[in-house]
Amino acid sequence: MGRREAHYLPAGLPAPDLTGIDRPFWEAAGRGELLVQTCGDCDAPQWPPEEICAACHSTNRAWRAANGRGTVFSWSRIWHPVHPALTDHGPYIAVVVRLDDLPVLMLGNLLGDSAQPVTVGDAVEAAYEDHGPYGLVQWRRP
Amino acid sequence: MAEYGINGKVAIAGIGETRYYRRGASPVSEFLLVCEAVKRAADDAGLDVREIDGFASYSNDRTDPTRLAAALGCREITFANMFWGGGGGGCAGAVGNAAAALVAGYSRYVVAYRGLAQGQFGRFGQARPSASVPAPMSFTAPYGVFTPAQHIALRTRTFMHRYGLSQEPLAGIALASYGHAQRNPRAVMYGRPLTREDYDNSRWIAEPFHLFDCCQENDGAAAVIITTTERARDLRQRPVNVMSAAQGSETGFSLVAPTEVSFGSANFGGMARRLYAAAGIGPQDVDVAQVYENFTGGTLMSMVEHGLCGPEEAEAFCTVENLTAPHGKMPLNTSGGNLAECYMHGLELVVEAARQIRGTSTAQVPGAKIALVAGGPVTAPISDLLLSVS
Numbered sequence: 001m002g003r004r005e006a007h008y009l010p011a012g013l014p015a016p017d018l019t020g021i022d023r024p025f026w027e028a029a030g031r032g033e034l035l036v037q038t039c040g041d042c043d044a045p046q047w048p049p050e051e052i053c054a055a056c057h058s059t060n061r062a063w064r065a066a067n068g069r070g071t072v073f074s075w076s077r078i079w080h081p082v083h084p085a086l087t088d089h090g091p092y093i094a095v096v097v098r099l100d101d102l103p104v105l106m107l108g109n110l111l112g113d114s115a116q117p118v119t120v121g122d123a124v125e126a127a128y129e130d131h132g133p134y135g136l137v138q139w140r141r142p
Numbered sequence: 143m144a145e146y147g148i149n150g151k152v153a154i155a156g157i158g159e160t161r162y163y164r165r166g167a168s169p170v171s172e173f174l175l176v177c178e179a180v181k182r183a184a185d186d187a188g189l190d191v192r193e194i195d196g197f198a199s200y201s202n203d204r205t206d207p208t209r210l211a212a213a214l215g216c217r218e219i220t221f222a223n224m225f226w227g228g229g230g231g232g233c234a235g236a237v238g239n240a241a242a243a244l245v246a247g248y249s250r251y252v253v254a255y256r257g258l259a260q261g262q263f264g265r266f267g268q269a270r271p272s273a274s275v276p277a278p279m280s281f282t283a284p285y286g287v288f289t290p291a292q293h294i295a296l297r298t299r300t301f302m303h304r305y306g307l308s309q310e311p312l313a314g315i316a317l318a319s320y321g322h323a324q325r326n327p328r329a330v331m332y333g334r335p336l337t338r339e340d341y342d343n344s345r346w347i348a349e350p351f352h353l354f355d356c357c358q359e360n361d362g363a364a365a366v367i368i369t370t371t372e373r374a375r376d377l378r379q380r381p382v383n384v385m386s387a388a389q390g391s392e393t394g395f396s397l398v399a400p401t402e403v404s405f406g407s408a409n410f411g412g413m414a415r416r417l418y419a420a421a422g423i424g425p426q427d428v429d430v431a432q433v434y435e436n437f438t439g440g441t442l443m444s445m446v447e448h449g450l451c452g453p454e455e456a457e458a459f460c461t462v463e464n465l466t467a468p469h470g471k472m473p474l475n476t477s478g479g480n481l482a483e484c485y486m487h488g489l490e491l492v493v494e495a496a497r498q499i500r501g502t503s504t505a506q507v508p509g510a511k512i513a514l515v516a517g518g519p520v521t522a523p524i525s526d527l528l529l530s531v532s
Contacts, residue, residue, distance in 0.1 A: 009286050014272050016280035026280075048278050048399045074303075074405055076295040079346040082288050083269040091346075094287050096296055096400050105400040107296075109285050120303040136284055 004032065005127045008109045008138055009092060012085030016134055022049040024063050029135030032128045035063040036102050047104040066104070068126035070097040070139070073105055075118040090114065095139050097124055111140040147420050152241040153374035153381030153532060155251075156187025156367035157493045162330050162484035166261025168361035175363035176205040176257035177213055183365040188378030189251060194367070196221035196252030198240045200232025201487055205257050221249040225389070225525070228397075229266070229290065230434045230480070231518030233488030235525030238387025240368040250369065256489040257363035265359055267291065278399035290436055291356055293397050294520045295348040298439025300406035302350065305453040309350060311460030312438040313341050315474065316354045316481060318465035319435065323478025326504040330358060331482035355438040357480040364489040366496065371532065381532040382499045385512070386420035388413045391522035408443035408519035410526065417526040418449075425449030428528075429510040430473045430498045432491035433519075435480045440519035445474075448516060448526075467505040476505040488517045495529050 016026050021037075028035040037046045039053035040060030052059050074096040081087045093110040095118065110118060111127055124139040158179045168175060184191035192215045197207030207222045221243040225232030233256065240252035264270060269288035274280075279288075287293065301307070320336035323329035336354060344353040374381035390413055394403045418424055425448055433448070435441040442460060445451055450472050451459035459471070467473035477483040477494040484490050495513035497503040515527040 009284075013286060014275040014279075014283045016284060017274045017276040020277055020280075022277050022280070048281060048401075073402075074296045074300040076292060076299060077346070077349040078286060078292055078295075080291070080348065082267065082292075083286070084271060086286060092286055094282075094285055094292065094296060096300075096405065098402075103402075105402055105405070107282050107285060107287060107400045120300065138285075 004130050005111060005138060007129050008111055010085050010089055013083060015131065018134060021051060021061065025049065026134035029128055029137045030130055030133070031135065034066045034068045034126050034137055036066050036104050038062045038064045045102045045104060066099050067101045069100040070124055071100070072118060072120055072122040072124060073098045074120060075110065077114065093118060095124065097139055106137060108136065108138045111138055148241045148245055148387065149385045149421060150383065151371055152244050152368060152384045153371045154366055154384065154496045154529065155369050155374040155377045155379060155381060156183040156189060157496050158182030158186055158365045159328065159490065159493060160363045162328060162486070163361040164330060165265070165359040165361060168259050168261060172257045172259035172262055173205055173209070175259060175361065176210060176255055179257070179363035179365040180210065180214060180253050180255055183253060183367045186379065187367045189367060192216050194251045194253050195219060196240060196243050196249030198223040198236040198252055198254045199256060200225035200236045201228050201230070201256065203256055204263070205255070221252060227521060227523045229436060229518050229521055230488030231521050231524040233434065233492055233525065234387060234515045234517035234527035235389040235523070237366060237368060237384065237492055237527055238389055238525055241384050241387055244368060244370050250373065252368045253365050254368060254489070255363065255365040256487050258487055259361040260359045261361050267359060278396065281400060282398060290397065291351055292348045294437045294440055295351050297405050297520050298443065299350060301439070301443050304406050305456065307457050311442050311456045312350060312355050313338065314460040314462050314465055315435065315438040315441050316341055317462045319475045319479050319481040321462060321466055322476050322505045323482035326477050326483060329478040329483040330360060331478060351437050351439065357436050357485045360485045362484050362486055364486045364493055366489065366492055380500060382496045383530045383532040385528040385530045386417050387525070387527050388417040388420065389523055389525040391524065395522040397521040408440055408447050409522055409524055410444055410447035410516060410519065413524070413526055414448045417528060421528045423512065427512050428514045429512050430467070430476060430507040431514045432475055432479065432495045433516045434488045434491060435475060436519070444516045444519040448514060467507050473505070473507050476503050476507065491515050491517070492527065495527070499529050499531055
């Protein structure tokens with residue numbers, strides 16, 4: 001179970017819809033766990049989640065816990081607010097992280113100072129924001 | 143000529159555009175803008191607009207071809223076609239689909255059109271507030287990542303890191319487009335030159351994109367009439383040959399979903415190879431390029447994937463001098479394009495490519511024989527076009 005973090009961005013941004021096949025991911029994040037979809041038959045990882053396995057076409061879906069460590073694959077410091085909840089908030093950092101133990105990219109925010117320098121290849125680890133019915137997977141320096 | 147290709151069989155016979163406006167400045171409806179652009183394209187071709195029987199568009203254009211055909215008095219609809227996907231991914235593809243319909247004999251005169259009044263409908267650069275969002279948006283929106291600028295900034299950063307590129311090529315692309323717009327009275331940014339200092343001092347939107355790395359938001363419409371080469375010869379203009387058209391995507395490529403294939407690529411790798419192979423030419427044969435710029439990073443990656451320069455070379459190649467007509471090594475977006483002429487979702491790039499082949503651009507490349515149009519990078523599906531002297 002990961003540590004719970006204060007919310008990085010202001011309230012009012014859209015929540016993930018919890019009626020789709022990805023619901024277990026969001027619920028697990030709320031518990032401080034990082035789950036990745038795998039095939040229930042051939043065990044192939046699949047991200048983003050899909051109804052059918054691209055490797056064997058099975059529709060048996062399963063979930064596997066990732067170790068929560070990864071490296072920055074890309075990043076952007078975002079300045080221009082495009083959502084009312086972000087007006088006057090100031091810059092924030094989005095990172096795309098490649099997980100160390102599964103061939104999967106995930107997008108989140110890099111916690112900490114929004115002015116911090118970021119470089120592709122930086123090591124990060126998952127952090128979790130509790131939003132009640134769901135959690136967000138965020139990233140912080142180890 | 144490939145037996146199943148389109149080279150030599152199909153031509154652009156007419157081009158038409160409305161006046162281009164800043165977002166919200168159109169005095170008439172989006173529908174009337176489209177009507178006007180189509181009529182102008184028919185007039186340019188010397189064709190009675192009622193002869194148009196095929197309709198091709200993209201990006202879920204709001205002007206339904208049945209309404210358009212009825213409003214213009216067209217006699218029959220033989221082809222009504224929508225290219226999947228958003229933004230400018232289909233600007234070349236709509237022409238490619240029109241070409242396919244003509245070669246198949248479905249239609250006689252096909253119009254490819256796009257109307258866009260962002261002042262009357264939603265803006266592409268703003269999030270639409272909602273309580274919850276489904277996948278794949280749910281993997282980005284809760285983290286404040288909504289818009290194409292943000293998604294493409296992330297996809298560009300990977301490319302820049304991989305090949306050791308700085309801000310320089312992005313600046314070169316933006317400045318070349320604004321420079322060309324100063325020679326084009328139709329351009330919304332005509333009379334508004336951009337200096338390197340302006341570029342550097344402009345605010346960040348999403349790093350590595352400054353304000354001037356981003357397209358405009360506009361009102362307007364554009365249209366292109368495509369017909370068989372044989373019919374085009376009987377019309378007013380010298381036909382512009384459609385050498386080849388390609389469309390598609392790498393499997394798994396997404397503007398939104400964080401898939402590895404989507405990072406560090408404009409999504410033209412396989413498509414550019416198919417495009418050149420179908421035309422029987424290579425990138426060294428291209429005289430002038432219209433490469434879609436939603437954001438300069440997408441243009442940069444598209445240029446590399448079309449072989450206009452190597453990835454490591456891009457730093458030195460993408461200078462204002464090299465990208466500016468008439469004497470640059472690869473004149474780029476010679477009307478000002480989406481950045482500085484008008485964001486007409488790239489159909490203005492098709493129109494400009496046709497002008498270059500006709501020899502009538504305001505930033506003409508002397509003797510241009512082959513023009514490339516690359517439509518809508520860093521999304522899926524997207525499309526390509528090669529035009530040539532007939």
